[in-house]
Amino acid sequence: MDYLQDNHMTAYRFAKKSGIPQSTIWSILKKEDYEVREKNIRKICKAMGISASEIMESEEEAKRNLRAGEIPVMHKYRKLDKSDQFRVQGYMDALLEKQDGEKSTS
Incomplete structure (x- = not known):
């Protein structure tokens, strides 16, 4: 595996x-x-x-559901332990909040 x-x-x-x-x-x-x-x-x-x-789902099906740039990101993410995955998710949430805040002030 x-x-x-x-x-x-x-x-x-x-x-x-x-x-x-x-x-x-x-x-x-x-x-x-x-x-x-x-x-x-x-x-x-x-x-x-x-x-x-x-x-x-097969690896090919999984790749079809991801954009080319997302594949290496997912491989790296899956190598992280749970606490680090949680950190990445928190960072992504913060980036999205920042992005949403910038859109609402425009």
């Missing part, structure tokens, strides 16, 4: 973070035909900080 490599995370650590047994994580990673239960998909998504629809 690219997520583990991108976040320098072991399967053990992801198992702890997601609440899924490590043996199940290994089965998901190693077996092409492994049927992942819906409850585990939800746990995986929660641990990764994404929605179930995001995990189901």
